[in-house]
Amino acid sequence: MIDLRSDTCSQPTKAMRDAIANAPVGDDVYGDDPTVKALEREVAELLGKEDAVYMVTGTMTNQVAIRAHTEPGDAVLFDQNAHVYILEGGAPAAFSGVLPRLLPGVRGVFTPEDVSNALGVSHRFFPNTIPAPVKLLCLENTHNIGGGKVWPIERLQAVCELGRQRGLALHLDGARLWHATAATGIPEREYARHFDSVSVCFSKGLGAPVGSALAGSRDFIARARRFKQQIGGGFRQAGIIAAGALHALRNHRERLQEDHEHARMLANGIAGLPGISLDVSAIETNIVRFGVSSLPAGTFVERLYDKGLYVLPSGADGVRAIPYLNITRQQVQEAIDIISVVAQENARNAGVSGPGGKVSSGAGY
Template identity: 60%
Template sequence: MVDIRSDTVTKPTTEMREAMAEAAVGDDVYGEDPTVRELEELTAELMGKEDAVFVPTGSMSNQVAIRTHTEPGDLILTDHSAHLIRSEGGAAAALSGVTMKPLPGVDGVFTPADINNAIEPLHRFNPVTLSPRMRLLCVENTHNAGGGTVWPLEQIHAVATAAHAHGLVTHLDGARLWHATAASGVSEGTYAEPFDTVNVC
């Protein structure tokens, strides 16, 4: 039987194990691991970002981004079937004290109108205390629960532009971004460009 549930159930080849055993290592806390630093620099270059940090899991990198961009009580907009909502164990609420406002996407893809409709007008009597601050828009590309849906590049730019127009920060959950690039021919950096942060696995 061939197990194709996920690339996480695969086993490294002999050559991969040998490469790991022979890799130059050091204490990454002190910036002394040349292999990790090379990976971070290469990833930042591919994504067109200033820098990158290696963490053990995609979910952890999403949570680092959320904690970086938000404060307790903030609201995050994302697709109703996003990995952030369905598969991260409520970590955003537990670790960052934020809540999710699901958007009604189709196969994981939503529109600028969905974002605009989700933005609630400030309460006219007490705008500060009655409504949580919407702070972050998260896009998942490819979308796992959407059957691996690849976001059209124009749609990515449209939703990022809408989010920025409302003063939101943007994050790309690019756990399968390599798949989007392979399927579409659009580079990782081009997909990542309109986002403030991006995670890749």
């Protein structure tokens, strides 16, 4: 089975398993796990922040960040397809008690005007106690539902500048920030410097089994540690898993180009197949999203699965596939062959002769 469901499906390498087996550990809750501390130091340094805190998941780092930036009843600006808003179990409402206000991003990228429009215009005739105060603006780079879209740096700067002028705290969901850097050559810390807090994941493209980190100022991270503890995130000899994350951080960032090439190879190999719609120029990093028109995406992915390719449906008419470090060029070619066979079979049954359907908007998951 070729498993392209997600870059989270990666398996630890032998060297990573060795690092895990030999990790010195302490007690993370008492703040003395040396491997966790080393990881936190390296992440803070890499992102140009004063401090960082290791947690189990990207969901936890994002949601702890939201909680630490806000108080219940505050409003937060999210892109309409943000992972933090759509795919984190309703946590902004449940954990932080915040009111999401949605921005009309295109593949996750919105404009300073979108932010201004969401903030509205205050006037002395209008009581400012009526709207929920907007405290936080969140961006996601690269954008998952947006198909691995990289925020153009000038746009990111302009949006963050506007957010700052309007007194908002700024959080970056950088689960795949490494991929933005691999695609553009712009260092992670150059993206990160515009934000008060940045969440990064080791368990996706970097290939570690578990973990994410949240970086920010010393005071902010101290507050974040309180909320980490509050939701049961204190995890004792966490150095065991932090060792995998540290190994990934030190050794796997450079190889991400290979995943991007595999994503482009996959996209080029299937664009133009009957009943498949895909804009190859939109493949900027490791995520490939495409539309299917000859039958529902759910059925399409089941046919692929029956032939040995495991991918995810994305909404009613979209499919998502993501190569990662255990996926070889040979497997990408096999994935292309399987998709070709299924697309052609479907086309024959449905009488479709050329590419079709709308390009997957990424509006599914």
